Amino acid sequence: MRGTTRTVAVAGISAAALLLAGCGGGGNEDNGDTTTGTAAKTGGAITVRGCNPENPLVAGNTSETCGGNVLDIVTAKLVEYNVETAAPENDIAESIETTDNQTFTVKLKKDYKFHDGTVVKAKNFVDAWNYTAYGPNAQQGSYFFEPIEGYADLQSEDPDGAEGPVKAPEPKAKEMTGLKVVDDTTFTIKTAEKVSNLPVRLGYTAFAPQPDAFFADPKTFGDKPIGAGPYKLDAWTKNAEIKLTKFADYSGKTKGNLDTITFKIYQDSNAAYADVQANQLDVTDEVPASAQIDEKYKTDLPDRNLQKPVGVIQTITTAPAKVDPNYGPEIRKAISMAINREAIIKAIFNGTREPATGWVSPVVDGYKADVCGEFCKFDPAKAKEQLAKAGGFKGGKMTLSYNADASHKEWTEATCNSIKQALGVDCVATPVVDFSTFRTQIGEGKMKGMFRTGWQMDYPSIENFLAPLYGTGASSNDSEYSNPDFDAKLKEAAAATDAAESNKLYQEAEAIIAKDMVTIPLWYSTTTMGWSDKVTNVKVTPFGVPDYASISLK
Incomplete structure (x- = not known):
């Protein structure tokens, strides 16, 4: 149940200006490990981006x-x-x-x-x-x-x-x-x-x-x-690095190649990327979208980059009603229709995301397209109608909070800009100093308004995108959503012995959270990674994480 920090965004470009250009959506991917075939050795030390x-x-x-x-x-x-x-x-x-x-x-x-x-x-x-x-x-x-x-x-x-x-x-x-x-x-x-x-x-x-x-x-x-x-x-x-060394008596089959792996704590993914370019950092699992525009990262890091679709989804969650009563389900539907996902993906992510049409990643068995229906389609006119139907927004200005130690600034600003233009309600992207502080504020019920949420699958199952996030009392249920019908459907799906029947029941559970618009789906993610010219055998897992154990020095 990993609340993920892996979404990337443009640095140094006006997201608002890009959105005003009215760009469309697209996508591309590269599933290969570009270091394949490079001579590797056992031992040595590397540094990787951490938070x-x-x-x-x-x-x-x-x-x-x-x-x-x-x-x-x-x-x-x-x-x-x-x-x-x-x-x-x-x-x-x-x-x-x-x-x-x-x-x-x-x-x-x-x-x-x-x-x-x-x-x-x-x-x-x-x-x-x-x-x-x-x-x-x-x-x-x-x-x-x-x-x-x-x-x-x-x-x-x-x-x-x-x-x-x-x-x-x-x-x-x-x-x-x-x-x-x-x-x-x-x-x-x-x-x-x-x-x-x-x-x-x-x-x-x-x-x-x-x-x-x-x-x-x-x-x-x-x-x-x-x-x-x-x-x-x-x-x-603390706040600097986490140093790991190879365990000599490790009993498993996935033995590491390196003697030492040090996670260097970064407050800014752009700084990590710059350090990779300068060979001062060996692996970064976040390539800023400024380097993704026109695939600049492939020129910056020739033969030492990769991009792969992974089991990660980006969403927007609103504070529980007891914390902030201004974002009910009908308001969330209006906000969702006010977000131009395709334009943001084109402008901010260089087409390396896929607009989300539901709450489950396409990489897992059981995924069903278009569960969200019209409420995940950009339509300013219908968004305004929906907002009026919901009685209008009574909270003054909307806020969309994000952790500032990863590259979320530009896409949250672009999202707020899209909401503001479509609904005529002011929306402000609001930074929180780092991920630890950000999550603590959410966990303690101190975060009002909207906030970014992402989910990296814990295991490859449709259930993992539903139960830990939306089940009553679930530990990653940031909105504190509770629906007995949803909970009952989860239990029914879990008990099914036939995989196809189980997936069908989980899809019915997803339809329930779609009706309640529990969170706002944004896009399904890819992971883009880069590395120094000192390492080889760099791979990314389906969870969007570097396979640290396989990395080697050249």
Whole structure:
């Protein structure tokens, strides 16, 4: 459930002027790794673009890409996803078996080690999952364990809200009844209802095991986490860098090529791009759109760039009604029709996005086109009619907030300009200093108006674009949307044993959020990456993340 920071935008160009030119839409892609065939070596050190994680690096409490990109190679899970296809493949798991899609038996590979030398055992999964699911621990990944039997007993409701004087009661239990340790290498998972795609989900970060050291001191563990992945965290200098080194005793098959990978924290993607050009940074996963215009990045970085469609969608979310009551569903529909997606994609992204017609990425099985219908089509006249039908906007000026440490300034300004021209309501793109601050304000209910939201899939399933974002109480449900019909449809889809039937039911769930226009879909993303002339074997996964373990020095 990664709230993504990966959208790129023009720097140094007037987005408003470009929109006024009335450009149309288009698209292009390059799926190749342009370094293929270049001689590589093992060992050495590189630097890659990073950003400030929202929280300490605890697997169950990381739901965004700044921390998630680091944990992806620090942790190992039961399954991993193929870097080409995203298909789940067993990693720590020797096998995951079920006869009814409700009781799953997990057998672990023997002697798979954590970075501290201890062996990964069944209890390391069960204990970690119970800790993450336990409500008072307030872990952002808690929602992922909701299907497991007994999850509800680990939750409690604060009778007067988080800021009221009355404390929430202790939950009925601290451990889910659906998790049982059989022996050191075996445990079982029982879900409250049938969940046909549970094994697919188990490669997500929240399902990582935790060593015994985590439970001794969970509060400080996140500053130097211990995982079982190909790289271990050596040092985290806040606001500067995160240094990883190769784990010599790594037990998995996806072994890293490099000795050291350092994530350098950048406040500006243009600065990262400039450093790649100057060979002062080895990999950036954000190429500013100023370098994408006329494919300038291909001239700037000849034979060291790539572009690929990925499982990422960009949306606009509005604050919950209790925080800002001025953006109801009918208002959101008007705003959506006022956004000229094709013009913005042409002007800001050089045609490297696809206008979104729904809430699910085209890269996953189950995608259905045009779920949003007329409300995702640019039509200023209908947008004005819709705004009048909704009673007009009563909040003065509209605001669209974004994190300023990534390249969102130009597209948010262009979007506001389009809204202003179509609706006649002032709209202001509003920067927040960095991603960590931005997400904290959203999480604490302090963000009013509209704000940018993006989603990088956690696992390749239509369900992942729906349940974590729009299910009642879901950890990435920034709008606090709640609809019993939607929740019921999710459960029905999860229980379906036939994949086609399951996808059909998830599509029906998507139709419900379309009716409520829960968020405003903007576009489906590509990832454009660049690298220095010192590295080779640079690839991007279907999740839009560099495959750090495969990178080598020339």
